[in-house]
Amino acid sequence: MRILCIIPAAALVASATSLAAQNSSLAPTDTAPITIHAARLIDGRGKATANVLVTVRNGRIETVATGSAAAASPKKPTYELGAATLLPGMIDAHVHPGWYINKQGALHNGRDGDTPGQSALARAGNLWATLMAGFTTIQSVGGQEDLELRAAVNGWQTPGPRILTSIRQLSSVRPSPDSFRVIVRDLKSQGADLIKLFASAGLQNGGNQTLSDEQLAAICGEAKSLGLRTVVHAISAQSVKAATLAGCTEIDHGTFATDAELTLMAEHGTIFDPQVCLVFQNYLDHREVYSKSGYTQETFDSFSNALPAASAMFKRALAIPKLTIIFGTDAVALAHGRNADELLCRVKAGQKPMDVLTSATSITAKALGLGDSLGVVAPGYLADLIAVRGDPAKDISAIRNVTFVMRGGVVFSGR
Secondary structure (H helix, E strand, O other), X not given: XXXXXXXXXXXXXXXXXXXXXXXXXXXXXXXXXXEEEEEEEEOOOOOEEEEEEEEEXXXXXXXXXXOHHHHOOOOOOXXXXXXXXXXXXXXXXXXXXXXXXXXXXXXXXXXXOOOHHHHHHHHHHHHHHHHHOOEEEEEEOOOOOHHHHHHHHHOOOOOOOEXXXXXXXXXXXXXXXXXXXXXXXXXXXXXXXXXXXXXXXXXXXXXXXXXXXXXXXXXXXXXXXXXXXXXXXXXXXXXXXXXXXXXXXXXXXXXXXXXXXXXXXXXXXOEEEOOOOHHHHHHHHOHHHHHOOOOOXXXXXXXXXXXXXXXXXXXXXXXXXXXXEOXXXXXXXXXXXXXXXXXXXXXXXXXXXXXXXXXXXXXXXXXXXXXXXXXXXXXOOEOOEEEEOOOOOOOHHHHHOEEEEEEOOEEEEEO
């Protein structure tokens, strides 16, 4: 059995060398099984069962016994979680783990004098907070620092969720379609898991389409030919339509999408990752900090206006047949660890608690190409497991009360 004790993120990074030396002892290489018992199981596919005993070996789920079969086990479980609910580790498909507040109390911009060590500490803290909130996998969209963060997490040197990354964001309108194809190939060679591009401006600029139809087709077409998914920032109805017709994989935000664009996405099999509240509210809750970073009153007004617009759009999206809706928060500085707040907003906007939990587990796992190994509590799947106090299928706010976190068979928190 391997367990990584809960210690402050700063201390974790400060002892990175020590952890690196121990990584073979942290990695899930045990042959001895770990057993976990809880009062309830939500399996990630929309099914809830009373009384569950999960056996984990070598980082994967070996067996899942429920009901009388779980009760019949003669041995005391390794982890007795009592009245808690066991779930798959959640997945956030839109995160910015590299964003943090610097020593001047503003958003870090790479030119503020923070040392590499200070940046590493802050980013490790973001990963730790996200993991402790029950998110065992994230998709970063993206930053050059992600390569080192991903390697540190994969090497069991830094505790955090596994990371998929785009490495950078394609936002300039200057490159030609052929130049964009070269850029996509270069990102693939650097180890990008996906391509992130901006098809529109931000909220404060109305979200108007920025990249041309030809540029969008070049980026998304080249990525598809290389086996890479594309994640598109698209705010306006026109940019959502253009990205869909260009064959892009996933559209994020879609704040001003109408039923026509939402239906078009469903018809084309385009994945939708809307943001309902967390990212907007986070900026509004920390006006003073973000004002130091150049955010204007006009920008904050656009976030305030986006809250009701995004909620109304999401409610309409839920009514579109066959539209795949995944879970992503766009968590930036000061939102890391609060990712589950977005779940509550989705329920408030009309999604059923069980459906939002399924969206944040098996549905998002499948959309990210991880559906055969993550997002479900079943034999053969990676042992990414969390537990919460209460029953989030009845009261979604229970998802905030995380008491147990396991990623890849390693226990990071067990209470």
